[in-house]
Structure formats: C-alpha cells, structure tokens
Amino acid sequence: MKRDLQNYYRDLRLKIRNADAQMFVAQLARKQEVNSAFFYDFVVNAEGKLMYVFWADATSRKNYKHFGSVVSFDSTYTTNQYDMIFAPFTGVNHHLQSVFFGAAFLLNEKTESYVWLFETFLKAMGGVAPTLIITDEATSIKNGIDEVFPTSVYRLCMWHIMEKLPEKLGLVIREESEFWKRMNACVWGSETVTEFELEWNSIISEYGLEDNEWLTKRFSLRESWIPAYFMDISLAGILRTTSRSESANSFFNRFIHRRLTFVEFWLRFETALECQRQEELIADNSSIHRTPQLVTPWAMEKQGSQVFTYEVFGKFQEQVISARDHCCVQGIAQDEGIKIVTFKTGASRVREVRCDTTTMIANCSCRLFESHGIPCRHIIQVMRIENQKKLPTFYIMERWKKRCKSESVYDEQGNLLEENPTDSLDAAARKKISTVRNKLEDLIQRAKQSDEGMDF
Structure with a gap:
C-alpha cells in the first residue's frame, strides 16, 4: 500500500539520520572489498562533513577503456536533500546507447571542486584523458578541464543551450514556428562556418534580436557549441544529438530527486544502472545472433x-x-x-x-x-x-564491432575490470598476460591481410 511505503521511508530516514553520508561511503568501501576493481575516493572537511565523493565500478572503468574517447560531463541534475551536486560522466557504447563511466557528488561548484573531481576521474581511468569532453556552460568547469585535461578538446552541450533558448526570447517569437524551423536548421544543420554565420545573422536581423545579450553571448561562443566549427574532431557528432542528451537525462532522472538521502539514492541508482546494462546485454545478443537483411549484392x-x-x-x-x-x-x-x-x-x-x-x-x-x-x-x-x-580496415572502428568488449581488460594495478572477476592470478601476472594478449591481437590484425602473414 502507498501508506506502507511512506511509513517505510519515514522509518528509514529516522534510522539513518546523522549517519547517511557515512553509510554511503561505507557501502562504497564494501563494494571495493568484494571487487578490488571498484574505485572510489572522497574528501571530508575538518568537521567531518562530506565534501566530495566519486565512484566508478569495474564495468564503468572497462567501458571507459573502450568508449572513453568522447565523454559527456553534466552537473545540471537536481541535487539531493543536502544540496550536493550530482555529476555523472557518460559516453556512447557500440550499440549507440548511453553508457555510464562514473559519477560524483560535490558540495559546491567552485573550480577546486572540479579540479579534484577531474583528477580523481583521471586516476580511476588509468591516467587516460578523453579526446573530447562535452559539458554544460560554467566557468569553473572550464577552469578545471583546462588544468586537468589540457590536451582534451572542450565543447559545450548544444542540447542544454537550445533548451534555454525559449526562455531567452519574447513571447511573440516563442510562438513563431518559422523561427524555430530556421533556427534549428541553422544550429543543427549548417555544415560550414560561412553557412552558419550567414543564416544566424539573417535570423537575428529579421526577428529584431540584435539587442538580445544572451544570443549575442552564444554567438561569441559559437566555436564551442556549433557543429560546423568542429566537424573534423573525431566522433564529435555522436554526442551532439538531441536524442542522446534526452536519453541520458531520462536515465538519470529515474533516480535523482531533490529530497533523497544518500542511501535512498544508492538503492535507486544501482537498480537503474542494472537496467541500463541489461539493455546492453540484450543488444549484444541481438547483434551476435540476428542476421540483418541485406538489400544490395555488394x-x-x-x-x-x-x-x-x-x-x-x-x-x-x-x-x-x-x-x-x-x-x-x-x-x-x-x-x-x-x-x-x-x-x-x-x-x-x-x-x-x-x-x-x-x-x-x-x-x-x-x-x-x-x-x-x-x-x-x-x-x-x-x-x-x-x-x-x-x-579497408581503416573504416571499421574497433568501438563499433560486435565483439569489441570481448577481451579482458585490466587496470594499472592488474585488477580485472569485470563486475564478477574469477581470475585468481596475482596482479603482476594478470598485468603481464594482459600486455601479451594485446600484443598478440596487434599481430593478428597486421597478419590477417595475407595467408603468408597468418602462417608465420
């Protein structure tokens, strides 16, 4: 009954009062005890109050090894009852699904908070920074990226910018269908810098928006969010679509709620993450066992x-x-x-x-x-x-292959990045085997172009 559920949550909150954050961190510690590939870190202040906490399980770290070249970082989600910011890292897997890399709770949005988070994320991911990181617009985030990920390409999330656009316009323009048709085509469809700038200026002039400070600022930042300016950046297009951002938001909104305690959050989070991974397993099965219908003899x-x-x-x-x-x-x-x-x-x-x-x-x-x-x-x-x-094999990217995740992956300490590891070898042996396996795979890729190579 609904009342029973309400009573249960009331009792739960009473039970964990004054110990919620401690119980949350203790749960992360237990996860690491069960699987040494589970990574977490946290910081408390002089009074013992939780300032920052980050975690990434073995599967998330393995996903990053395969798909972490392009990362979306978002700190715009509704906070918990302690007003801490939930900040997840996500990407795109081989089935074009959103995939989770890790997440944090932060007490504030200061530059030093993001510096700590990005440094911790880098440590969890073996020191490998993303090639491209897409974030919401915040000076403190950019400062943190500049300091910790100096070689990463930084871009703003188009979806967040376009979501804000209606509130920045007058009522008349908000109801003008032709305006939206042209603006969306200009932002999402322009293929060259010249094409975008000509159409943008034409729209601004035609609708009398020259004095709109928000639009003027967005135009000054155009190289950071308009696709026409980064068409040459590898895989930049896979995170820029509206559906991708909506997909990520739909996933995280399942377990983010302003009034949730840490313990309640964790219960919802684990359930949602399990559902996301089940969807990937279903897609894996379909890819391996279904034969697509071919339409050409090529x-x-x-x-x-x-x-x-x-x-x-x-x-x-x-x-x-x-x-x-x-x-x-x-x-x-x-x-x-x-x-x-x-x-x-x-x-x-x-x-x-x-x-x-x-x-x-x-x-x-x-x-x-x-x-x-x-x-x-x-x-x-x-x-x-x-x-x-x-x-040519040049056009077949490893990240899009059916079995791209089939090989074993290890972290810097030799931990097998699997949710339920069964490997009993010591860390040094596991790391050595991983290195040899990767070299052998390299040789196979080079040799398979000819019979002589494979025989050798």
Whole structure:
C-alpha cells in the first residue's frame, strides 16, 4: 500500500539520520572489498562533513577503456536533500546507447571542486584523458578541464543551450514556428562556418534580436557549441544529438530527486544502472545472433553485417543504400596518386572525395566518418569505382564491432575490470598476460591481410 511505503521511508530516514553520508561511503568501501576493481575516493572537511565523493565500478572503468574517447560531463541534475551536486560522466557504447563511466557528488561548484573531481576521474581511468569532453556552460568547469585535461578538446552541450533558448526570447517569437524551423536548421544543420554565420545573422536581423545579450553571448561562443566549427574532431557528432542528451537525462532522472538521502539514492541508482546494462546485454545478443537483411549484392554490405553491431550496421546500411540510389558522380580527376571524385547531392550540395589510390584511404567533404565513425555513401561509392570488394580496415572502428568488449581488460594495478572477476592470478601476472594478449591481437590484425602473414 502507498501508506506502507511512506511509513517505510519515514522509518528509514529516522534510522539513518546523522549517519547517511557515512553509510554511503561505507557501502562504497564494501563494494571495493568484494571487487578490488571498484574505485572510489572522497574528501571530508575538518568537521567531518562530506565534501566530495566519486565512484566508478569495474564495468564503468572497462567501458571507459573502450568508449572513453568522447565523454559527456553534466552537473545540471537536481541535487539531493543536502544540496550536493550530482555529476555523472557518460559516453556512447557500440550499440549507440548511453553508457555510464562514473559519477560524483560535490558540495559546491567552485573550480577546486572540479579540479579534484577531474583528477580523481583521471586516476580511476588509468591516467587516460578523453579526446573530447562535452559539458554544460560554467566557468569553473572550464577552469578545471583546462588544468586537468589540457590536451582534451572542450565543447559545450548544444542540447542544454537550445533548451534555454525559449526562455531567452519574447513571447511573440516563442510562438513563431518559422523561427524555430530556421533556427534549428541553422544550429543543427549548417555544415560550414560561412553557412552558419550567414543564416544566424539573417535570423537575428529579421526577428529584431540584435539587442538580445544572451544570443549575442552564444554567438561569441559559437566555436564551442556549433557543429560546423568542429566537424573534423573525431566522433564529435555522436554526442551532439538531441536524442542522446534526452536519453541520458531520462536515465538519470529515474533516480535523482531533490529530497533523497544518500542511501535512498544508492538503492535507486544501482537498480537503474542494472537496467541500463541489461539493455546492453540484450543488444549484444541481438547483434551476435540476428542476421540483418541485406538489400544490395555488394560485398561491403555483407562485410558490415558481419562486423558491426546491429545498430551501427543500420546506420552503415543507410549509407550503402544511398550510395546505390543517390550518389551521382559529377566528375573524376587525378592528382599525383590522389583520385578526386565529386558528387552532386539531392540538397544541391557538391561533395568531394579525395582518395589515395595506394592506401585506399579517402576523405569526404561531408565529414561523416570523422564526426560519427561511419563511412559515408560517397566514400563507399569511390571504393566501388576503385573495384574494392570490401571496405579497408581503416573504416571499421574497433568501438563499433560486435565483439569489441570481448577481451579482458585490466587496470594499472592488474585488477580485472569485470563486475564478477574469477581470475585468481596475482596482479603482476594478470598485468603481464594482459600486455601479451594485446600484443598478440596487434599481430593478428597486421597478419590477417595475407595467408603468408597468418602462417608465420
């Protein structure tokens, strides 16, 4: 009954009063006792009050090893009953699902808080910083990133900025459908810097928004959040979509509530995380055991179905079909071993692919492979023009493969990064085996291009 549940929570709060934070940290300690790959750290002040706490379990740390090149960090979630900030790190796995890397509670949003958090996160992840980190807009976060992740590319979350836009406009414009249609196309769809700036200035002028300070500030920060300015950054596109941010918010909102104690939070958090991981296991099973329907006789489509996860293959197959149906070659030229192929698209854009005919590595002006890690229809068509039966391995990213997580992964102390480890070897032996296994895998990848290599 609802009343029974309310009474239970009332009794729980009375029981844990004055010991909630201590019980929470003790639970993290017990997790580490059970599995030495569970990482946590915390700081208390002189009065014994909890200031910061961070944790990442073995599966989260393993996920970071595979998918941590692009990280989303968010500190905008509703705080708990102690007004502490919940700050999770997330990414995208091989099924294009949101995946959890670790999280923290922080007492405040000062620069020193984020410096502590990022340093602790770096320690948990073996000293490997993300290539790209996307965050909400806050000077203290940027200061922390600049100090701890100086080599990481820093970008602002488009979704958070666009979510704030309605409240920054007048009532008349908020109800203007044509404005939203143009603004969304300008922000999300512009492919070049010139295209974005011309359309943005046109919209601002047409709707009389020249004096809107918030929009003026967003334009001054455009290189930090508009995709047209970072199309060349590897995989920057996989975290910028609205659906990705909504997905992450939907997950975290299951267990974030302003009135929750730490103990109540942990109960909800573990349940939600288990559900997220169950979804990944279901997707793993589908990718391994389901055979996608092929729509072309091309060998590279079949190759993709065998290598990519079901979800990534769907994106790849869209490009294969489009290459077959919509790739109209406009011209072909040769320049010192570089084949230059131009295409006319349905949107009246011209795409140019420059292909090194020796290595068969090509670059397309649409930048789909750079931003999403999936070869575009133009590159696929050029491979066919060059009579390539299969895609070069360069275009098959490890992170999108069905079995990308199958190998054992260890941390710096030799702990097996699995939720339920069964390895009884000592840490030094486990680390040595991990190193040898990775080198052997390297050799196999190099050798499999020829029978002679594999025989050797």
